[in-house]
Amino acid sequence: MARAQDGDRQAYSTLLEEIVPYLRRLARRWLRDADEVEDAVQDILLVIHAIRHTYDPGRPFGPWLLTIARRRLSDRVRRHISRSAREEPLKPEHETLSTVPTNLAEERADGRRLHDMIEVLPPAQRLAIKLLKLREMSLKEAARESGMSVAALKTAGHRALKTLRAKFVPHED
Amino acid sequence: MTGTPDLIRQLTAEAEAVRRLRPPLVRAGLWVIIGAVILTAVATAIGLRPDLGLKLRDPVFVIEIASAALTGITAAIAAFHVSIPDRSARWALLPLPTLLVWLSTVGYGCLTNWVALGPGGTVPGLSIPCLETIALGSTPLAVILYFMLRHARFVRPLATASVAAVAVAGLTVSALRLFHELDATVMVLIWNVGAGAVMTLVGAMFGRRGFLLPR
Numbered sequence: 156m157a158r159a160q161d162g163d164r165q166a167y168s169t170l171l172e173e174i175v176p177y178l179r180r181l182a183r184r185w186l187r188d189a190d191e192v193e194d195a196v197q198d199i200l201l202v203i204h205a206i207r208h209t210y211d212p213g214r215p216f217g218p219w220l221l222t223i224a225r226r227r228l229s230d231r232v233r234r235h236i237s238r239s240a241r242e243e244p245l246k247p248e249h250e251t252l253s254t255v256p257t258n259l260a261e262e263r264a265d266g267r268r269l270h271d272m273i274e275v276l277p278p279a280q281r282l283a284i285k286l287l288k289l290r291e292m293s294l295k296e297a298a299r300e301s302g303m304s305v306a307a308l309k310t311a312g313h314r315a316l317k318t319l320r321a322k323f324v325p326h327e328d
Numbered sequence: 329m330t331g332t333p334d335l336i337r338q339l340t341a342e343a344e345a346v347r348r349l350r351p352p353l354v355r356a357g358l359w360v361i362i363g364a365v366i367l368t369a370v371a372t373a374i375g376l377r378p379d380l381g382l383k384l385r386d387p388v389f390v391i392e393i394a395s396a397a398l399t400g401i402t403a404a405i406a407a408f409h410v411s412i413p414d415r416s417a418r419w420a421l422l423p424l425p426t427l428l429v430w431l432s433t434v435g436y437g438c439l440t441n442w443v444a445l446g447p448g449g450t451v452p453g454l455s456i457p458c459l460e461t462i463a464l465g466s467t468p469l470a471v472i473l474y475f476m477l478r479h480a481r482f483v484r485p486l487a488t489a490s491v492a493a494v495a496v497a498g499l500t501v502s503a504l505r506l507f508h509e510l511d512a513t514v515m516v517l518i519w520n521v522g523a524g525a526v527m528t529l530v531g532a533m534f535g536r537r538g539f540l541l542p543r
């Protein structure tokens with residue numbers, strides 16, 4: 156770690172690779188889900204990276220690493236517990252119709268209607284909706300692609316949503 | 329989600345050399361010196377209390393100021409230690425003895441004056457300039473300390489923020505008593521304990537949110 160602090164990238168890479176299996180073992184003691192374990196390991200790596208200047212080369216590396224890892228893991232578990240206390244899993248009775256395809260077909264029909272409505276929007280609004288919402292671009296990316304200014308895109312997107320909402324809602328019920 | 333080997337490659341690629349933190353004691357000393365300079369500047373601007381010579385002969389007053397200042401200094405030392413991952417979290421207990429002495433002298437002064445003057449002895453109007461002094465003195469101290477300890481947001485944010493708040497309160501209040509004639513009334517207790525409590529509370533909120541924000 157001391158060499159990594161001095162900017163030795165090779166030493167840093169070796170160190171991170173060597174501690175990953177240890178962190179994974181540690182995380183498995185706290186978390187069951189494999190994805191969650193990998194997420195936690197990556198989070199610990201990111202924190203190590205962010206505060207690597209706090210390591211004192213005159214002291215052993217183990218306790219420094221272990222405190223960070225334990226702290227991040229216990230925070231994660233705590234967050235997890237408070238989230239699961241607030242949320243309730245979706246059960247079959249939460250669906251309007253119990254067979255999955257029936258629900259999806261309805262969604263597809265709604266989707267088609269929405270696409271049809273987008274097609275009849277004024278050109279600027281149509282472009283804004285397509286870039287910002289359907290292709291999920293950021294304002295900057297969309298501005299680059301369309302040649303419109305960020306402000307104009309924002310306004311067009313906002314207007315388009317308003318038009319769509321007005322058209323959609325009366326048919327809803 | 330990026331894979332862990334990818335993440336390691338990414339982190340390695342941006343691993344510039346970093347400046348190591350100086351030892352916690354040195355950093356605490358630095359903060360106390362900066363704090364003392366700021367508070368001296370505030371004191372010079374406002375002027376010392378006229379009865380200071382007289383008050384310095386009062387042992388309770390001297391113990392109060394000394395214990396508040398010592399609490400500030402020990403809490404600063406504690407905060408800089410607690411903020412480092414491999415230092416013991418028990419450092420947070422370091423300011424406790426002087427904190428107890430400080431709070432007990434405030435309580436004692438308050439009680440004797442309350443008995444001597446009766447309930448009419450409290451004059452809330454007097455304390456508005458005090459509030460300004462607290463804000464003027466403590467805000468820069470707190471901001472500097474926040475920046476010096478911002479790495480603690482990932483590890484022990486709450487403990488660090490709480491001890492840091494006590495450090496700011498101790499140092500500010502010990503200076504405040506040198507230039508404000510407001511003593512030995514209920515207001516002092518409210519100010520001293522109140523300032524500490526508010527700062528601890530703000531510190532705790534920082535600990536939960538501010539310290540944690542960037543991930």
